[in-house]
Amino acid sequence: MDNTLQQKNTKLIWTLIAVVIGMFAFATLIMPPLYDAFCDWTGLNGKVELKSAAAPEVKSDNPYLVSTETAEAQAALDETAPAIAAREVRVQFIAKADRSIPWDFKPVNNSINVVPGKASNIQFEVTNLTKTGMTGRAVPSVTPAQATPYLRKMECFCFQEQHLEAGQTKLMPLQFYFTEELPEDIKEVTLSYTLYNMEKKNGSTN
Amino acid sequence: MAHHANPTGFKRWLLTTNHKEIGSMYLLFSLAMFFVGGFMAMVIRAELMYPGLQLVQPDFFNQMTTTHGLIMVFGAVMPSFVGLANWMIPLMIGAPDMALPRLNNWSFWLLPVAFGILIFAIIKSFLGLGAAPNFGWTFYAPLSTSYGPPSTDFFILSVHIMGISSIMGAVNVIVTIINMRAPGMTMMKMPLFVWTWLITAFLLIAVIPVLAGAVTMMLFDRHFGTSFFDAAGGGDPVMFQHIFWFFGHPEVYIMILPAFGIISTIIPTFARKPLFGYASMVYATASIAFLSFIVWAHHMFTVGLPLQGNLFFMYMTMLISVPTGVKVFNWIATMWRGAMTFEVPMLFSIAFVVLFTIGGLSGLMLAITPADQQYHDTYFVVAHFHYVLVTGAIFSVYAAAYYWLPKWTGNMFHTGLAKFHFWASLISVNVLFFPMHFVGLGSMPRRIPDYPLQFADMNFWISIGGFAFGLSQIIFLVVLYKCVKGGEKATSEVWENPEGLEWTIPSPAPLHTFEVPPTVK
Numbered sequence: 014m015d016n017t018l019q020q021k022n023t024k025l026i027w028t029l030i031a032v033v034i035g036m037f038a039f040a041t042l043i044m045p046p047l048y049d050a051f052c053d054w055t056g057l058n059g060k061v062e063l064k065s066a067a068a069p070e071v072k073s074d075n076p077y078l079v080s081t082e083t084a085e086a087q088a089a090l091d092e093t094a095p096a097i098a099a100r101e102v103r104v105q106f107i108a109k110a111d112r113s114i115p116w117d118f119k120p121v122n123n124s125i126n127v128v129p130g131k132a133s134n135i136q137f138e139v140t141n142l143t144k145t146g147m148t149g150r151a152v153p154s155v156t157p158a159q160a161t162p163y164l165r166k167m168e169c170f171c172f173q174e175q176h177l178e179a180g181q182t183k184l185m186p187l188q189f190y191f192t193e194e195l196p197e198d199i200k201e202v203t204l205s206y207t208l209y210n211m212e213k214k215n216g217s218t219n
Numbered sequence: 220m221a222h223h224a225n226p227t228g229f230k231r232w233l234l235t236t237n238h239k240e241i242g243s244m245y246l247l248f249s250l251a252m253f254f255v256g257g258f259m260a261m262v263i264r265a266e267l268m269y270p271g272l273q274l275v276q277p278d279f280f281n282q283m284t285t286t287h288g289l290i291m292v293f294g295a296v297m298p299s300f301v302g303l304a305n306w307m308i309p310l311m312i313g314a315p316d317m318a319l320p321r322l323n324n325w326s327f328w329l330l331p332v333a334f335g336i337l338i339f340a341i342i343k344s345f346l347g348l349g350a351a352p353n354f355g356w357t358f359y360a361p362l363s364t365s366y367g368p369p370s371t372d373f374f375i376l377s378v379h380i381m382g383i384s385s386i387m388g389a390v391n392v393i394v395t396i397i398n399m400r401a402p403g404m405t406m407m408k409m410p411l412f413v414w415t416w417l418i419t420a421f422l423l424i425a426v427i428p429v430l431a432g433a434v435t436m437m438l439f440d441r442h443f444g445t446s447f448f449d450a451a452g453g454g455d456p457v458m459f460q461h462i463f464w465f466f467g468h469p470e471v472y473i474m475i476l477p478a479f480g481i482i483s484t485i486i487p488t489f490a491r492k493p494l495f496g497y498a499s500m501v502y503a504t505a506s507i508a509f510l511s512f513i514v515w516a517h518h519m520f521t522v523g524l525p526l527q528g529n530l531f532f533m534y535m536t537m538l539i540s541v542p543t544g545v546k547v548f549n550w551i552a553t554m555w556r557g558a559m560t561f562e563v564p565m566l567f568s569i570a571f572v573v574l575f576t577i578g579g580l581s582g583l584m585l586a587i588t589p590a591d592q593q594y595h596d597t598y599f600v601v602a603h604f605h606y607v608l609v610t611g612a613i614f615s616v617y618a619a620a621y622y623w624l625p626k627w628t629g630n631m632f633h634t635g636l637a638k639f640h641f642w643a644s645l646i647s648v649n650v651l652f653f654p655m656h657f658v659g660l661g662s663m664p665r666r667i668p669d670y671p672l673q674f675a676d677m678n679f680w681i682s683i684g685g686f687a688f689g690l691s692q693i694i695f696l697v698v699l700y701k702c703v704k705g706g707e708k709a710t711s712e713v714w715e716n717p718e719g720l721e722w723t724i725p726s727p728a729p730l731h732t733f734e735v736p737p738t739v740k
Contacts (some may be wrong), residue, residue: 017645018399020399021291021317021398022319022394022398023394025394025397025398026319026390026394029389029390029393029394029424030390032424033424033428034425035384035428036424036426036428036429036432037428037429037431039428039429039432040428040429040431040432040436040462040465041432041435041436042432042434044458044461044462045436045447045454046459048455048461049455054456056279111451112365113451115249132528154450156523157523158231158525159525170548207450207451209451210451211457217244
């Protein structure tokens with residue numbers, strides 16, 4: 014009887030240990046990529062595609078970057094064309110430099126009003142406060158996340174790494190529009206850019 | 220008891236594999252941690268007694284809130300339930316010991332190591348040698364990764380060790396309950412304390428590895444160049460919150476389900492009626508455990524979840540009140556028209572039912588997304604979880620301690636002193652936590668060492684209640700000491716016709732019991 018109890022115990026213990034190992038693997042190995050995939054799939058979390066920017070040849074993979082040759086973009090750029098949606102959306106800009114890069118980084122205008130379907134331009138001013146040349150890269154984020162799929166960027170400094178010499182100041186352009194399908198209940202959108210140091214983590218992004 | 224060449228003195232406790240001795244060590248350890256964590260709460264309340272900064276610097280205040288939470292959750296509440304499980308589960312199911320006695324010894328002795336590391340970090344900070352963990356017990360990234368003090372690594376190691384201890388304890392409980400029941404004790408004849416612990420143990424097995432995963436990813440982010448939670452490398456700090464609360468919400472039920480079992484054991488004894496709705500209690504416990512896995516994001520209503528997410532988690536959270544309500548009504552129905560007497564364990568149990576329900580009700584308020592967006596991170600939340608953890612979990616442990624203390628020691632405790640302990644605790648705990656609801660609704664934020672003047676009067680009384688509650692717990696030490704030393708001899712039944720196998724053995728419980736399993740009809 015003792016023997017069978019011991020066998021039963023051993024079997025149960027190994028089953029339970031398997032559950033423990035499985036849950037640990039779930040949290041560390043499965044959950045993070047699953048989370049990313051879920052955010053990509055749903056467009057939640059304001060996470061904008063990061064991969065395409067550095068190399069120009071993969072630009073076309075970026076769903077938020079549009080070529081100026083499409084009809085939609087042409088209409089957005091055409092200042093004479095009448096706007097279909099007669100409403101304005103307030104767009105606020107936030108720019109901040111991560112503590113890894115001692116640069117001064119701010120939008121020239123803190124907010125503008127835009128009409129969906131119409132392109133807007135704004136500029137960000139960035140200054141390298143250090144005594145050495147450095148390379149940085151801005152990572153975008155959109156709040157509310159529900160606005161992300163309707164955002165189109167024709168030009169953005171966030172697509173490229175930016176190199177600034179010591180003390181250099183530069184104006185960086187952003188040209189974007191929201192498609193007319195932007196849901197009615199979104200009246201305010203915040204575009205946030207965080208600048209990161211690309212010197213040490215170069216090549217290991219994403 | 221025949222003493223067969225067992226080691227004596229310190230070695231006896233270091234090497235013991237006896238479930239009763241290990242249970243006692245767990246209980247005494249958790250009591251010690253309750254006072255350590257309580258002392259930190261006193262520092263917090265002393266600082267908050269008046270507006271402005273008097274006693275401590277904000278950074279040290281943050282270290283106090285952090286370590287108070289960690290020590291109370293992992294050091295006081297959880298080990299006290301494991302101690303009760305060790306003592307009572309073998310007695311309740313008629314087993315000679317836990318299934319894995321050596322593992323049991325190991326899982327206990329890991330705890331002093333884990334908390335030694337954490338307390339070392341606090342002492343170090345007290346001596347001015349670098350901050351202790353200061354990011355709140357929820358250790359959100361990036362506060363704990365990019366901005367965590369060097370002692371965060373002590374914290375990570377400590378959490379790993381206490382996690383291993385919990386997992387081993389849970390494995391032991393499951394194997395004992397599944398394989399070691401006395402002949403005739405079917406699953407649906409098990410006492411409810413055993414049932415709730417079985418379900419709790421499964422929760423532990425499922426989520427403690429997730430906690431271990433979270434701190435492991437933190438460690439990698441801090442030292443090995445990964446970016447799980449770092450936006451600079453494509454990671455996401457919000458993912459930390461998802462992972463943490465996927466552990467954290469079941470953890471909340473880990474700290475309350477055994478309490479439900481205790482209350483379901485004690486109320487029938489002193490109402491002199493069998494428990495109303497045994498089967499529904501079992502199913503309610505299982506439903507709560509299941510739901511606990513799909514409500515985690517109700518801690519995150521302000522991170523910007525999509526509307527559908529907020530709605531899902533709001534409805535699921537509100538759904539938990541159904542099985543919990545079943546339990547509360549079952550307890551009331553058990554007392555209904557019972558021949559009730561109010562011995563000390565019953566007093567604590569009734570206080571539990573009333574005050575835990577208040578905590579549950581404020582939880583329901585917090586479940587409503589738009590309301591929560593106002594209450595989030597205010598003292599309303601502090602009031603809510605202290606009602607469920609102090610007047611819930613801690614009161615149930617006191618009820619259990621008074622209920623089984625005569626069985627453990629063979630002596631009755633001093634009833635007058637114990638009642639004094641109860642009434643002093645009951646009044647002071649409400650002076651302490653009830654006004655927190657109001658300062659919270661007035662939007663006083665938690666974890667901040669200072670506050671605007673309009674909260675001054677309330678905070679003064681909250682602090683007075685806090686000190687009174689702290690002092691009241693010293694009465695328990697006196698009761699415990701007197702009861703261990705002597706007192707009126709307890710009979711083997713102790714109370715009037717209590718149900719359960721543990722009352723068929725003599726008081727004090729001999730070191731070895733049920734070497735021949737009893738038969739349950």
